[in-house]
Amino acid sequence: MISGKFAITIHILTLLTKFPNDFLSSEFIAGSMNLNPVLVRKEIANLKAHHIVESKEGKNGGTKLSKKASAITLKEIFELTFDNINLGYAKNQPNPDCPVGKKVNQNLAELYADINEKVGLQLKKITLEDFSSQF
Amino acid sequence: MISGKFAITIHILTLLTKFPNDFLSSEFIAGSMNLNPVLVRKEIANLKAHHIVESKEGKNGGTKLSKKASAITLKEIFELTFDNINLGYAKNQPNPDCPVGKKVNQNLAELYADINEKVGLQLKKITLEDFSSQF
DNA sequence: TCATACTGTAATAAAATATGTTACAAATGT
DNA sequence: ACATTTGTAACATATTTTATTACAGTATGA
Numbered sequence: 001m002i003s004g005k006f007a008i009t010i011h012i013l014t015l016l017t018k019f020p021n022d023f024l025s026s027e028f029i030a031g032s033m034n035l036n037p038v039l040v041r042k043e044i045a046n047l048k049a050h051h052i053v054e055s056k057e058g059k060n061g062g063t064k065l066s067k068k069a070s071a072i073t074l075k076e077i078f079e080l081t082f083d084n085i086n087l088g089y090a091k092n093q094p095n096p097d098c099p100v101g102k103k104v105n106q107n108l109a110e111l112y113a114d115i116n117e118k119v120g121l122q123l124k125k126i127t128l129e130d131f132s133s134q135f
Numbered sequence: 136m137i138s139g140k141f142a143i144t145i146h147i148l149t150l151l152t153k154f155p156n157d158f159l160s161s162e163f164i165a166g167s168m169n170l171n172p173v174l175v176r177k178e179i180a181n182l183k184a185h186h187i188v189e190s191k192e193g194k195n196g197g198t199k200l201s202k203k204a205s206a207i208t209l210k211e212i213f214e215l216t217f218d219n220i221n222l223g224y225a226k227n228q229p230n231p232d233c234p235v236g237k238k239v240n241q242n243l244a245e246l247y248a249d250i251n252e253k254v255g256l257q258l259k260k261i262t263l264e265d266f267s268s269q270f
Numbered sequence: 271t272c273a274t275a276c277t278g279t280a281a282t283a284a285a286a287t288a289t290g291t292t293a294c295a296a297a298t299g300t
Numbered sequence: 301a302c303a304t305t306t307g308t309a310a311c312a313t314a315t316t317t318t319a320t321t322a323c324a325g326t327a328t329g330a
Contacts, residue, residue, distance in 0.1 A: 001286070001287050001288080023276095025275085025276065025277090026276085026277075027275095027276085038278095038279085041277065041278065041279085042278095042279085044277090044278095045277095045278075045279085055276095055277065055278095056276085056277085057276065057277045057278080058274095058275075058276055058277075059274060059275045059276055060275075060276075061275075061276045061277060062276075062277085063277090091288080091289065092289095
């Protein structure tokens with residue numbers, strides 16, 4: 001199962017892009033995505049730590065973008081919400097006495113690194129503004 | 136969490152490639168990957184359904200490739216063990232009364248489709264023989 | 271200054287998914 | 301016949317993800 005972090009974060013950022021001058025509350029955002037506000041705040045905490053958004057506590061508080069949507073790429077959002085793309089690893093340590101077992105994870109990691117590199121280039125070309133303008 | 140199906144299947148196929156003339160038992164394969172033989176047999180069932188391998192029941196039974204490793208691409212293996220690459224979706228149906236909620240999943244799906252297409256092209260170039268020759 | 275409306279965060283619960291185990295019928299070689 | 305192996309179902313456990321509750325802290329403004 002893949003977590004919804006990237007999707008949730010994109011959703012949050014798209015809303016913030018649509019209302020660039022307002023501080024949106026986690027409750028309002030949660031309403032658009034039918035999600036618990038606490039989870040929205042958790043993703044916002046992550047975005048804040050990376051200086052993508054800023055928030056204001058207290059009454060009439062909320063969150064807004066801290067830079068222009070055109071200056072944020074999907075690659076950044078991806079890196080902030082996803083370790084890296086991979087097609088999985090077997091859970092258990094393979095048998096180190098088998099030539100295949102000994103190297104399989106390393107070889108898979110190299111394959112996955114190639115994939116990530118390509119996907120990264122692709123995502124780098126798309127800004128949050130691009131993505132949001134589709135709505 | 137991403138399941139280990141792709142990795143497990145690759146591991147199985149690499150072993151079969153290394154011993155192209157033998158029927159390898161699920162127990163032997165499981166030993167190389169430190170995995171329960173039943174899980175190996177489950178992945179083999181999937182490979183059989185797609186005519187990648189064939190197996191023989193009974194004493195001295197086991198599984199072998201049913202085509203040459205050079206004729207099997209990682210793209211095929213990927214498609215057989217993975218729905219498609221995606222960066223996740225929020226679990227709940229978003230609010231259809233919000234313009235963003237209404238279209239977010241569709242827009243994400245389009246983004247993911249682009250990613251899959253590129254990754255597919257990349258995996259298509261790599262045969263099982265290529266991958267196995269790294270060991 | 272006090273009620274109200276927010277954020278921030280921890281602790282815990284519930285749900286979903288992935289992996290592991292046991293069991294046994296059916297097949298096949300010796 | 302017997303031993304060995306696949307095939308598969310049923311069930312158990314572990315892990316991860318999502319949801320909920322609770323509450324301290326902060327700002328606003330009546």
